[in-house]
Amino acid sequence: MGGGRTHEEKTTYREAMREALREALRSDDRVFLMGEDVGRYGGCFGVSLGLLEEFGPERVRDTPLSESAFVGAGIGAALAGMRPIVEIMTVNFSLLALDQILNNAATLLHMSGGQLPVPLVIRMTTGAGRQLAAQHSHSLEGWYAHIPGIRVLAPATLEDARHMLAPALADPDPVLIFEHGSLYNVSGELRPPSEAMDLDHAAIRRAGTDISLITYGGSLPKALAAADELAAEGIRAEVIDLRALRPLDDAAITASVARTHRAVVIDEAWRTGSLAAEVSARIAEGSFYELDAPVERVCSAEVPIPYARRLEQAALPQTADIVAAAHRAVD
Amino acid sequence: MSPAGTTRAKKAPAPQKTARTAAKKTTTMKKTKSARGPTTRVPAAGPDTAHRMELLEDMLRIRRFEERCVELYSAAKIRGFVHLYIGEEAVAVGVNEALTPEDAVVSTYREHGHALARGITAEAVMAEMYGRTTGCSGGRGGSMHLFDASRRFYGGNAIVAGGLPLAAGLALADHMRGQTHVTCCFFGDGAFAEGEFHETANLAALWKLPLLLICENNLYAMGTALERHEAQTDLAMRATSYGMVAWAVDGMDVEAVERAARQAVEGIRAGTGPHFLELRTYRFRAHSMYDPDRYREKGEIEQWKSRDPISLLTDRMRENRELSDEDVARIEQRITAEVDHAVEAAEQAPEEPVGHLLHHVTSSSARAVG
Known part of the structure; x- marks a missing residue:
């Protein structure tokens, strides 16, 4: 393989x-x-x-x-x-x-x-x-x-x-x-495939107990970088890679929030009507009494993505935004 | 379906009645060799008579089935959109004669005729319109979405031109596997305004796909007349611009349709790529059951009714002394029984339990129980 x-x-x-x-x-x-x-x-x-x-x-x-x-x-x-x-x-x-x-x-x-x-x-x-x-x-x-x-x-x-x-x-x-x-x-x-190599399950890319960073695709490296920064401050973030956006792995989301009681959802799409909105709603529906803080979302700004580099970067979720959202949830 | 059919193109049909109405509505009505044919008469009886009898029965089945649909719609037994094919029967029946069971068919939302001509039973179609589990789509599709995988009948597409790319893919698969099957795709004149028609025509010609494009030009895209939606109304000519063989045919003459379809299918099976037929036809009823039909002149409708595909064939057969009143009565009786049975069966057929609502969303949910 x-x-x-x-x-x-x-x-x-x-x-x-x-x-x-x-x-x-x-x-x-x-x-x-x-x-x-x-x-x-x-x-x-x-x-x-x-x-x-x-x-x-x-x-x-x-x-x-x-x-x-x-x-x-x-x-x-x-x-x-x-x-x-x-x-x-x-x-x-x-x-x-x-x-x-x-x-x-x-x-x-x-x-x-x-x-x-x-x-x-x-x-x-x-x-x-x-x-x-x-x-x-x-x-x-x-x-x-x-x-x-x-x-x-x-x-x-x-x-x-x-x-x-x-x-x-x-x-x-x-x-x-x-x-x-x-x-x-x-x-x-490239590591050999693990047993988790199916299409149904989210993956825990980094285990943690203080907050769940839930993301997918191109935002995963940013979430992992944010987890590194948070670790340096003593906050142990768990990073969940959804992998499959439909069907969503509800059990993995619920289990992670049950461990950490806090969640930040990171999604490069626009916030309104986004997948991040769906994940947040499911946490509210399924894990409401587990939560110690409101669910945070880090999404793209509600703007067509601009060409100019400075503006484009400002429109997208960044590691610093994720760290800041985590702080809001933890502090 | 028609043992005698292969020789038909060489035999003589009755001289074609005027297609002037069609010529008026479109810029050019080229009477092609295939649409007109030579004028020599054939003697009555023989295998040709039997074949014409089959064509007649197939068209009558569609006509009587749909007339019953109108009654059932009025009685609120059938709901949703129902698009009647009445007036266009010669197209479905004539084209189907050129196809084998191994060929594939992709259809539109006006597809009762295509489905019945393909051999899906009146019972299965009626049950579908009743929304029952015994319907040919299990009650999930209704009038616009008739399917039968066993007959390679791939629907029932209610997005104008939406079936064309799909048909190209079916043809591509057969082509890649070295099979000589043909995929036949029905669509209307309205599809010419959709990008999917032009994308598919180009792709199919570029890849020389075994695709039979059957344009049912009934002169209206719902309520918008051809000359009000197309800058150039010679559709066959436009199809040739994609590098495919194309010509216009009198879509009211079932024998002319069959001859043209056989000729096209022969070309496709010989590997010369997609063929396009523009069938000049007309729907006698409104676009759907909701349509008050305010956009057509009564005189125009009457003019086309004078070229009713069923009368056209029966007149020809009577003229040839191939058809008696008893023949017609016998066929009508058989079809009435068939449609009666279809309605009775649909009335008795079970409705799907609501607990099955989420079946058939994915293949695993299709297998789910309860």
């Missing part, structure tokens, strides 16, 4: 994802990858570089810039027994395919009375931080997490980048995988 790598060797999130794609294409001839520039270009973030040469243009399929058509084609191919992996360049572009994702992928099984499962994986980048301005930087995965009938994943670690794809492909229903753009260059030692 480790792709033959030695444990000393470092890999990036991008390479881990590529290795997952390679393994999927090798192990099942029903699997194929399609999307804009996934082939000859190598993927707009370089994830699929080299796969065209290895698997050919039928299975690593460049598409026209027709998000709705190629996502819908992925759904149709899945209905016909294939296991397509569709790549959309960014979550902002996925809005052009929203009809297919919501009205077909998420709905066909139900509308057909259980006759038509859609075993489709859709991957896309999400998030800000690279000065790509207001049409390439948003975090809309929470919108998708609103929809019954699809599974929404946010791999935040090398291990999840490497090992979430196989179970996603094995799922008979549509799975959306959100890859935060700031993670592709994250480098480290």
